[in-house]
Amino acid sequence: MSLESLQSYLAADMRAVDQVIRESLHSDVVLIRQVSEYIINSGGKRLRPALVLLSAGCFNYSGRAHHELAAVVEFIHTATLLHDDVVDESELRRGRETANALFGNAASVLVGDFLYSRAFQMMVGVADMEAMRILSDATNTIAEGEVLQLLNCHDPDIDEENYLRVIRYKTAKLFEAAGRLGAVIGNGTEEEKDALGRYGMHLGTAFQLIDDVLDYSGDFLKTGKNIGDDLAEGKPTLPLLYAMKHGTPDQAASIRLAIEHGGLTEFQSVLAAIKDTNALQYTREAAQRETRMANSAISCLADSNSKTALLQLSAFAVDRSF
Numbered sequence: 001m002s003l004e005s006l007q008s009y010l011a012a013d014m015r016a017v018d019q020v021i022r023e024s025l026h027s028d029v030v031l032i033r034q035v036s037e038y039i040i041n042s043g044g045k046r047l048r049p050a051l052v053l054l055s056a057g058c059f060n061y062s063g064r065a066h067h068e069l070a071a072v073v074e075f076i077h078t079a080t081l082l083h084d085d086v087v088d089e090s091e092l093r094r095g096r097e098t099a100n101a102l103f104g105n106a107a108s109v110l111v112g113d114f115l116y117s118r119a120f121q122m123m124v125g126v127a128d129m130e131a132m133r134i135l136s137d138a139t140n141t142i143a144e145g146e147v148l149q150l151l152n153c154h155d156p157d158i159d160e161e162n163y164l165r166v167i168r169y170k171t172a173k174l175f176e177a178a179g180r181l182g183a184v185i186g187n188g189t190e191e192e193k194d195a196l197g198r199y200g201m202h203l204g205t206a207f208q209l210i211d212d213v214l215d216y217s218g219d220f221l222k223t224g225k226n227i228g229d230d231l232a233e234g235k236p237t238l239p240l241l242y243a244m245k246h247g248t249p250d251q252a253a254s255i256r257l258a259i260e261h262g263g264l265t266e267f268q269s270v271l272a273a274i275k276d277t278n279a280l281q282y283t284r285e286a287a288q289r290e291t292r293m294a295n296s297a298i299s300c301l302a303d304s305n306s307k308t309a310l311l312q313l314s315a316f317a318v319d320r321s322f
Helices: 004-009 011-024 031-042 047-057 066-089 099-103 104-126 129-152 160-185 189-217 238-246 247-263 267-276 279-297 307-320
Strands: none
Touching: 004 011, 004 307, 011 047, 011 066, 011 104, 031 099, 031 104, 047 066, 047 189, 047 247, 047 307, 066 099, 066 104, 066 129, 066 160, 066 238, 099 104, 099 129, 104 129, 129 160, 160 189, 160 238, 189 238, 189 279, 189 307, 238 267, 238 279, 247 267, 267 279, 279 307
């Protein structure tokens, strides 16, 4: 399924989610509205809210809580982007200036805080204690993941297990929450809630691993990111860890130097090492394993159009070029 096909399938529900987002962004403080609307309208894929909608669709849910919770998930995600870009000192996201580049670091951090607090106001409004627990736990885990990533920056000695731990915390946890939320409001069984939670966790892991691949192979016009941004920030992603382990001693030394000091002075030699060791293929295969586990997790669900869309979404996650 292409992203366009998924968006078409969910068009009516996404319009309802967008309406909730617009209404919930209201603030008497002009700068909050400006920054929030800038980042929300900057062309994201909306996969996390889509996952809330699809998981609820597996149970033929017909209320409005899935729209509210999908917007909550998008607000939490957006808040993490605002904070991440400040920490990473990023200037581009999705081909546009980051909010911190445009409005300044202070505004980005504080508006990120506004989005977090507004998300919690909205989840209280849904009045489902299990949903609130899922989202509050996820938000706390994401914060832990952000700190772990900060600690791992410029550290070439991190191993694959610990790198995947960062992904599970920082990225996959919100996907996991999104999948579980739909089952909660759809009155799924504990088995079904766990199944959609595992689906989301594996999907989110695969999604981040493909982002790692695209950082060394993507097209700026499609990804909106410059190749090598992660390397410039000293982030030891999986392609680097694999190439460092399986490359020549000189290649390993070059990658280690690049991670320790950041910047792009070693970029060409790092790219050559990644190519020589087939590190991108290794990372793609890791992502494909995650999507197979995602698909296996929801085998217990009854067949439906939403389940079919979930299976196709996992294919999109690893086949995408942006």
